[in-house]
Amino acid sequence: MEERRCSFCNRIIEPGTGKLYARRDGTVFYFCSSKCENNVALGRVTRRVKWARKGA
Template sequence: MEWKTCSFCEGTIEPGCGKKYVKKDGSVMHFCSSKCEKNFKLGRVGRKVKWTNTFKRINRGQ
């Protein structure tokens, strides 16, 4: 069993949890919660949403 990383917020996903979403082009997206999945489907980018780990990592010193 391996731990996955959320494709939207970069949070860790325990084995047996989360959702897998396969796009038409064959790429696989892993989501830790329905909150991340819905934000992705709305077209939002994790780098611009303030509660994600990605945003916090990029804007650490600002």
């Protein structure tokens, strides 16, 4: 099974959970929670949010 990570906070997403979002241009985003999904929709940047993991 492929390991997927949240596109916003970089956490590992367990198989069968989370949400996949695909844009019209073919870009695919994976989200572990609605909290991460909403932060992307609001235009927030990961490096400015303290609870999001940086890098690893």
